[in-house]
Amino acid sequence: MVVDAAVNNDARSEIMSRIRAALRVPLKLDFDDVSAAESERAETVAATDPEALSARFVRELGLVGGDAVVVGERGVGALAKSVADHITRLGYQVIAVQCDEFASQAASQIPADKMIETSGASAEFLERADCAIIAAESLIADTGSAVVRVSNYQDRLLPYLPPACIIVGRSSQLVPSLNEGALGAGDLERGERVIVTGPSRTADIEKTVVLGAHGPGSLTVFVVSD
Amino acid sequence: MTVSRGYRRGEPVALFVPCFVDVFNPEVARAVVTVLERVGVSVEYPPGQTCCGQPAYNAGYWPLAAAIAQRFEQVFHDYPWIVTPSGSCAAMARAGFAHIDPSSSAASIGARVYDFASFLTDVLGVGDVGARFPHRVTFHEGCHARRELRAVDASLKLLGAVRDLTLVDLPMAEECCGFGGSFSVSFDALSTSMGDAKCVNAMSTGAEFLVSGDPSCMLHIDGMLRERQAPLTTLHLAEVLAET
Amino acid sequence: MQRSLDHKHAAQTDVPWEALRSQAHALKADAIAHLDELLEQFERRFVERGGEVVWARTAAEAAEAFVGICRAHGASSVVKGKSMVSEELRLNEELAAAGIEPVETDLGEFIVQLAGDKPSHVIAPAAHLSRQDVGHLFTSKLGLEYTDDPRALSLAARAHLRARYLRAGVGMTGVNFAIAETGTFVVVENEGNGGLSAAAPPVHVAVMGIEKVIRRTADLNVFLQLLARSGTGQKITTYTHHFLGPEKGKRQYCIIVDAGRTALLADPETREALYCIRCGACMNVCPVYRRAGGAAYGSVYPGPIGAVVTPKMVDPAAAGVLPFASTLCGACKDECPVKIDLPLQLVRLRRASVSAGTSGRGLERRAMGAFVRAMTSVRAYERAVKWLRAAVAIGKRSPWKPGPLGAWMRGRALPAPARQTFREWWSMRP
DSSP, rough: OOOOOOHHHHHHHHHHHHHHHHHHHHHOOOOOOOOHHHHHHHEEEEEOOOOHHHHHHHHHHHHHHHHHHESSSSSSSHHHHHHHHHHHTTTTOEEEEOSSSHHHTTTSSOOGGGEEEEOOOOOOTTTSSSEEEEEEEEEEETTTTTEEEEEHHHHTTTTTSSSSEEEEEEEGGGSSOOOOOHOOOTTTTOOEEEEEEESSSOOOTOOEEEEEESSSSSSEEEEEEE | OOSSSSSOTOEEEEEEHHHHHHHHHHHHHHHHHHHHHHOOOEEOTTTTOOOOOOOOHHTTTTTHHHHHHHHHHHHHTTTTTEEESSSHHHHHIIIIHHHHHHTSSSHHHHGGEEEEIIIIIIISOOSSOOOOOOOOOEEEOOOOHHHHHHSSSHHHHHTTBTTOOOOOOOTTTSSSOOOTHHHHHHHHHHHHHHHHHHHHHHTTTTOOOOOOOOHHHHHHHHHHHHHTTTTTTTEEHHOOOOOO | HHHHHHHHHHHTTTTTTHHHHHHHHHHHHHHHHTTHHHOOOHHHHHHHOOOOEEEEHHHHHHHHHHHHHHHTTTTSSSEEEHHHHHHTTTTTHHHTTTOOOEEEHHHHHHHHHTTTTTOOOOTTTTTTOHHHHHHHHHHHOOOOOOOOOOOHHHHHHHHHHHHHHOOEEEEEEESSEEEEETTEEEEEEEESSHHHHHHHSSEEEEEEEEGGGGGGGGGHHHHHHHHHHHHHSSSSOOOEEEEEOOTTTTTTEEEOOTHHHHHHHSTTTTTGGGGGGOHHHHHOOOOOHHHGGGGGOSSSOOHHHHHHHHHHHHHHHGGGGGGGOOOOOOOOHHHTTTTTOHHHHHHHHHHHHHHSSSOHHHHHHOOOOOOOOHTTTHHHHHHHHHHHHHHHHHHHOOSSSOHHHHHHHSSOOOOOSSSHHHHHHHHHHO
């Protein structure tokens, strides 16, 4: 315990007793039926077919300045080829890949001399990368978002450090909207789950939108059918 | 606006004339009487009336406001329908009385008070009062009528039925004119800045008349227009509807 | 302003907006009504995940704890994600006094810090500076060749701050939502600086007000659909971080701060203000805020929500002024994603201020008393009308325009009493 335990306990007790005292005077609540409102919301999230979900995903991601690549052929091999072609075409020289099986498969056709070892790497080392490859946990069609799980030091820096970011996912991971999966937190999970929606951006100077702030200026999501 | 029941022909309707309308713009109240009588409503004016108490309520003097609200209830006690040409006063009766004291008798009279436009369209079910006003007009809805009474549609419907009237949209219509009661003098720079924007927007429409359902806004906006010697005259909705 | 409002409203049409608002209000009402239980649950679960919770009664206590954490971990600099609470803590000043360098990473906050200024808006801290202002600032403070191109300036800030993330001993973020069910918390942002501030340094300190706790992860769905749409017109921010507890080799702290919030909680009339999710929508739409600017509120929290929370939470002296600096137009209430009745809160604060005597200077109180007396009987009313006619006649001719009269006449003509009141006309009607 870094902070003085006695002071901390005092503070805790005092805050709690103030809260309890305050709440002894109840507030008349006008809204007691949360469940009714919830079921209305549920109705609007209609189940849609995979093609429609995919099209929606591509469109929404485009609207926030990202790119979606729907891989023409099935299978992880086709994905790997598509990723490798993309990297060659854009001239990326140094690629950092998340410590994840699917991400590694997606990077399998990139020439080995372009890849840097992320395991155990320092942040300065990772800074050399011009592109990151990260695996998606799910893809949200409504917003064009990709959900990623990053639970070690290096992986947690990958979504931001390189100026370009590639996220690879499967069409079976497409869901219509934000849901328990995207927002969940397993008891044993650590690190973070990040919902990534497009490249980083800022509008802090005269409300002019700039793509590429502290995170990448380019975000590409590859979606492949199994 | 939700109405508990429809108006029954012959029922008396009490007119509530706010103090500032009584003193500064009585022609507005006279126009209300003209229109209501034209559509067959018998208008009564309980002589004991004075005020709804909004200035005291808004300024934080709630015990004083409660006394005025109590008097309001006593004066209008027997009337099933109470109509006022002031959107902000109607909102005060409908909402403010209950906020001061939810269990008071004043709190329950609020549901019987209507702004002029909503009374015509929602209670009487009348959209066309047989008016003619061959002029170019723009319309300002006061914030209380807009947000608490949701009376914009009623006003626009009534104006839309006036023969030979050209209605031009007021730019930034939903932005407050800046009156706000005592705000107009306590924060006069902000108040006139907001009023200025309202005037500029109104003048940009090329309208001859700025029409409103809120005489309190109009005291402020009219004061600014006259100071600018603007070629724009303010009128209450009732005055337009009274013209044939 | 109109364009951005339209853009925002357009972003609201693809979701059941009103239903979401009602739900959000209900969820917040439930969370605040069970605040003690949920905070205890959050603490338990957060600690189970390997984090440490620090409780702070006051802003000073919180700042002291923060500095203590930095010292314990030998941190010589702190990278900061955006956090309004850190402004309450005056964290930058406290860190600097302790010899620890605070580094603002949010571009707007970075600019404001460079300029030695204060943030003027919850979401856009540097909204009061032009691109030229920023260009000159970067030239003088960063030695950058002058440019006023926002893209070039943003890239310059990114490059400058890069090394700071990697060297900092502690990273700080705020908290948008702390989830009791799981002991995890959510931070939303667009730039990526929040993610880097949390991920790069070995220690992550999250600072939150007590009111940030919500019950379940499922509730996030409602809030996340509202937050970005209300704040910036986006469907969702670029990064929505769900922090799940420190991974091996990292430390995570959560400083839970009261700092006047229990005072807001204790009064049932102001309790609703704690539902605020800090989206900034109320100030975006407020005609007073837009003219006066954030600095005019003299508080960390400006705009309508600022006028409501500041007197109880931060500065009692503001009670006689802030709640009155409003026309009660209600635009904020219509925009608030959690349906806080801000105008009602303001008028209640006015009532409290008048009855406590912190407002209502002698003249106003006497004038109000006179007004009310005039309204209590028809005879008094008619006497007052006579008096008013005389006063206006004199006022028009007199060069002396005292107090309210003078204030009215700065830019407005006086209304003229009619020759005959309606009352008089009606009494003469056949």
